[in-house]
Amino acid sequence: MTTTEADQAARAARSAGTTTGTTTAPAATTAEHRGRARISARVRILLWLLLVMTVAFGSVATTVRTILLRDTDQRIGDLLAQEAIEFTQFEEQGIDPKSKGPFTDPSQLLRVFLQRQHADADEELIGVVAGKDGDLSKIIQPREIPARVPLHQDEDARRRIFDSPRTTGTLERPTGEIRWAKVSIAPYGGEPDAAFVVAFHPQREQQRADEVFRVLLAISGVALLMTTGIGWVVAGRILQPVRLVRAAAAQLTEQDLTRRIPVHGRDDIAALAETFNAMLDRLERAFAAQREFVDDAGHELRTPITIVRGHLEVMGDDPAEREETMRVVTDELDRMSRIVEDLLLLAKAERPDFVTPGPVQLGELTADVYVKARALGERDWVLAEVTDAEVRLDPQRITQAMVQLAQNAVQHTARGQTIRIGSRADGPHIELYVADSGTGVRTQDADVIFERFRRGTTRRGSHGSGAGLGLSIVRAIAEAHGGRVRLYDTEGGGATFVLTLHEARLEGALP
Incomplete structure (x- = not known):
């Protein structure tokens, strides 16, 4: 292999390695994400419950142990102080049985006092006397x-x-802790030559506190096991509607949206099921x-496409035939263009900026619509009534809707028939209307003519060539203004379309 071939192979290997690493990383990330997502809500609830319960039980057991140890320390301290006070009082007020007077010998004082005391099980009462050579002798019970x-067997501890110099304290020994208190006995102004020592061994008291702590831990463990079982069952029952929601969502398809969640009770889970069903x-x-919209749009667009293709396929070389074919093709393309524009307009109606309301003089707007509508056809156009009020609306969209209603009236009336345009106000509401004297609308068609690609049966005539989107656009414009469009029968025959806009009048507008 040449050097050039080796370089190319190395670059290919690096490229393959990079591609493999790039491809594998998302897969590993996805697998890791799936691994984390496998923990169900039921298990997470149970784990959190166990964590909280463990912390709570551990805190309770630790607190109880701390309280017991603190009470033990308090009781030992009180006991030591009491024994020291009793010895001090005996030293000051006691009578020597031998001399019948105050004690003068520390050894005799300690011996008599200890003979009269009854110590607790873990308590030691000791008399310590210093000899001339520095040795310590002991007097014990x-x-x-x-x-x-x-303590009476531990010479170093007694020393x-x-x-x-302290009168109380704690002595740490390898063989066990000792809490002690002492009362020194010394001549006036001299060094102590004896002492009364009360010592307490707290090991058994501390062991009792530790035993209570272990019992509480054992009870907590049993309680955690019971909590685990009960929590598992309760969480399962609570989350059962959630599992039903998940199963229903997994079974939903675009072709089958009929599945619903059964609702039981009035709790939050029932509210979730109701919300999901409403969704x-x-x-x-x-x-x-x-x-339905896609089917209708496909049908409406398929017809002009078929017409255009058919005429182009049979078009010959005759100039007159070519001219007629181009006219038909142009008309159909214009019709498709209008359909597409209407569809885009209806799609834009879902946006919040579809209308931009502003203050408008309703009388001037009605007159402008009348002037523009007169150019749509040779009809007896009448400006029926005009309300001179200041309103808040989008003049371009309202003009578009009114012209569309006028165009619809032209398509379903004959030459010379009357079409009336007007506006009126009723309290905070305003109405703009177009009334024709044509064939009218059947009752069964009144609810469908405002839907997309739907036309009435009796109003479809030779003049109508639309795709059935005009009245849908009118309804969208009315609803964007917070109003609606309604259909009435015209007195004497025909149809009247009314745009009703709620709360469109401005304060202070004069009729």
Whole structure:
């Protein structure tokens, strides 16, 4: 292999590696995302419940243990203080049984006091006497102490307590902690030569607190297991409608939107099911309207396309025939162009900026519509009535709707028949109307002529060549203004279309 071929192979390998890495990364990300998404809402609810319960039970057990240990420390401190006070009082007020007077010998004082005391199980009462050579002798109560190494057997501990300048404290030993208090016995102004020591071994009290803590942890564990089972069942029952919603959503297709969620009760889940069902109703209506609109639009556009293609295929070389064919093709293309423009206009009607209302003089607007409509055909045009009021609307869209109604009237009347245009006000509402004297509209057609690509049966004549979108545009313009378009029978025959706009009049407008 040459150097050039090797370079090309290396570049191809790098390109393949880059492409593979680029392709694999989204797949890995998708797999990772799916892995995270596999945890159901039921499991997440249960995990959060267990986390909260664990923290709560652990906090309760820890708090109880802390309270027990604090109470133990408080009780031990009170006990030590009480024993020290009792010895101090005995030292000041006690009588020596031998001399029948105050105690002068510290050893005799300690011995007599200890003989009269009854210590608790974990409590030691000790008398410590310093000798001339610095050794410490002890005077104790002859009883067993439930501790690994009692204080009266620990020479080093007694020395540290006796030499300490403090009167109370805690002594940490490898064999166990000791809480102690002492009362020194010393000649006036001299060094202490004896001391009364009360010591308490808190290990058993602390073990009781730890045992309560372990019991609470065990009870918490059992409670967590019970909570897990109950939470699993309750979460399943609560989320059952959600699973039904998910199953219904998975089974929905554009062809089948009939599935609904059963509603039980009046809680939030029932409200969710009702909301989902309402959404399905709207989707079903929207899809049905979309399918109907697509079918009708396809039908309406297919006809001029077929006509254009047919005439072009049979067109010969005769100039007159070519001219006639071009005329027909041009007419059909113009008709398709109008259909497309009308469809775009109806699609734009869904946008919030479809209309831009502003202050308009209704009388001037009605007169302008009348002038423009007169050019649509040779009819007996009448400006029936005009209301001189200042209103708030989009003059271009309203003019478009009124001209469309006038065009519709021209298509369904004969030459010389009367078409009346006017406007009137009724409180906060205004009305603009176009009334013709044609054939009128049948009752069964009154509800369908405002739909897209729908025409009435009796009003379809030789003059009508539209696609059935004109009245749909009129309705869209009226609804964009917060109003509506209505159809009435004209007295003497014909149809009257009325645009009713609610709350369009401005304050202070004069009729």
